[in-house]
Amino acid sequence: xxxxxxxxxxxxxxxxxxxxxxxxxxxxxxxxxxxxxxxxxxxxxxxxxxxxxxxxxxxxxxxxxxxxxxxxxxxxxxxxxxxxxxxxxxxxxxxxxxxxxxxxxxxxxxxxxxxxxxxxxxxxxxxxxxxxxxxxxxxxxxxxxxxxxxxxxxxxxxxxxxxxxxxxxxxxxxxxxxxxxxxxxxxxxxxxxxxxxxxxxxxxxxxxxxxxxxxxxxxxxxxxxxxxxxxxxxxxxxxxxxxxxxxxxxxxxxxxxxxxxxxxxxxxxxxxxxxxxxxxxxxxxxxxxxxxxxxxxxxxxxxxxxxxxxxxxxxxxxxxxxxxxxxxxxxxxxxxxxxxxxxxxxxxxxxxxxxx
Numbered sequence: 001x002x003x004x005x006x007x008x009x010x011x012x013x014x015x016x017x018x019x020x021x022x023x024x025x026x027x028x029x030x031x032x033x034x035x036x037x038x039x040x041x042x043x044x045x046x047x048x049x050x051x052x053x054x055x056x057x058x059x060x061x062x063x064x065x066x067x068x069x070x071x072x073x074x075x076x077x078x079x080x081x082x083x084x085x086x087x088x089x090x091x092x093x094x095x096x097x098x099x100x101x102x103x104x105x106x107x108x109x110x111x112x113x114x115x116x117x118x119x120x121x122x123x124x125x126x127x128x129x130x131x132x133x134x135x136x137x138x139x140x141x142x143x144x145x146x147x148x149x150x151x152x153x154x155x156x157x158x159x160x161x162x163x164x165x166x167x168x169x170x171x172x173x174x175x176x177x178x179x180x181x182x183x184x185x186x187x188x189x190x191x192x193x194x195x196x197x198x199x200x201x202x203x204x205x206x207x208x209x210x211x212x213x214x215x216x217x218x219x220x221x222x223x224x225x226x227x228x229x230x231x232x233x234x235x236x237x238x239x240x241x242x243x244x245x246x247x248x249x250x251x252x253x254x255x256x257x258x259x260x261x262x263x264x265x266x267x268x269x270x271x272x273x274x275x276x277x278x279x280x281x282x283x284x285x286x287x288x289x290x291x292x293x294x295x296x297x298x299x300x301x302x303x304x305x306x307x308x309x310x311x312x313x314x315x316x317x318x319x320x321x322x323x324x325x326x327x328x329x330x331x332x333x334x335x336x337x338x339x340x341x342x343x344x345x346x347x348x349x350x351x352x353x354x355x356x
Contacts, residue, residue: 044120045132048113052139055109058102059146065099066153073161076228077168089228096235099154103242106147113140151243158236165229 069092076088117136126132166186173181 044116044123044126045135048116048120048136049139051109051113051116052143055106055113055143056146058106058109059143059150062099062102062106062150063153065095065102066150066157069095069099069157073157073164077164085228089231092228092232093235096232096239100235100239100242103239107242107245110140110143110147113143147243151240154236154243155240158233158240161232161236162229 072088072092072095076085076092079085079088113136117133117140120126120136121128121133169186170181173179173185
């Protein structure tokens with residue numbers, strides 16, 4: 001969805017530039033300043049959309065790494081050799097470090113996009129509620145929503161890894177002692193390892209019943225899994241903290257996106273602004289037809305009040321005409337109140353009475 005929005009907005013920018021180039025240039029300096037403002041806002045919007053694409057690329061990369069982490073976690077369940085467990089732990093930690101770096105980059109990019117949006121609202125034609133501002137806001141909110149989903153996926157992975165680790169410890173405990181370990185015993189082993197109080201009780205009981213040699217390999221495996229779980233848990237907590245730093249902002253934006261009343265009020269505001277803009281555009285269109293020349297009507301018609309006129313224009317129609325006297329015109333087939341006349345290359349508009 002975000003990809004379609006971004007491509008549509010990019011096409012909108014290109015079409016808008018093309019349309020502005022085709023507009024009438026008779027407005028002079030005012031039109032030129034307006035064009036510069038539009039070009040600046042379009043350039044800023046294009047840069048913003050490019051930045052959004054970079055953020056989406058980073059998120060997709062994190063999503064791929066998440067799949068690798070889940071695969072490595074599944075693989076760890078079948079490993080018993082200490083060296084294999086250590087290699088698996090290094091792979092998982094390496095992936096988490098990579099995700100951590102990318103998450104910090106995404107956080108910085110989103111914060112920069114927010115600052116850019118605030119700066120953009122200061123430009124003419126980009127104020128709050130304008131199409132450009134709504135475009136930027138929609139893209140930023142879409143990225144935050146996608147980031148929130150990514151945060152939840154990593155949180156679920158973290159919870160699942162710790163839950164599966166508890167199950168593994170319980171199975172190993174049963175293998176050595178022949179008894180089901182209760183939650184308290186498992187928590188003691190997880191919190192302190194085989195060197196802690198829970199681990200000492202576990203080893204003492206296992207050695208008494210089965211002998212040291214038989215349980216040593218299982219105990220070493222449990223200790224390796226404990227070390228790996230603690231290291232991974234630390235890395236995942238650090239990653240989760242980065243996500244939490246953005247959680248408040250994501251939630252606040254999400255509530256605003258889901259606020260129907262807020263959207264209805266904004267829609268009414270946008271419609272009113274659109275009506276005003278249409279009226280303003282209509283006025284600009286009328287003004288663009290006027291010629292701001294140096295010569296006045298008396299100068300053009302001359303002292304005698306009679307002068308030949310090349311053509312007379314009413315809207316898109318042109319007919320041959322002559323000015324008979326100031327304030328009156330005679331044409332072959334038009335009676336009009338306002339005309340545009342061309343005299344020796346000069347162009348101006350004059351109000352004249354109709355001739356019966």
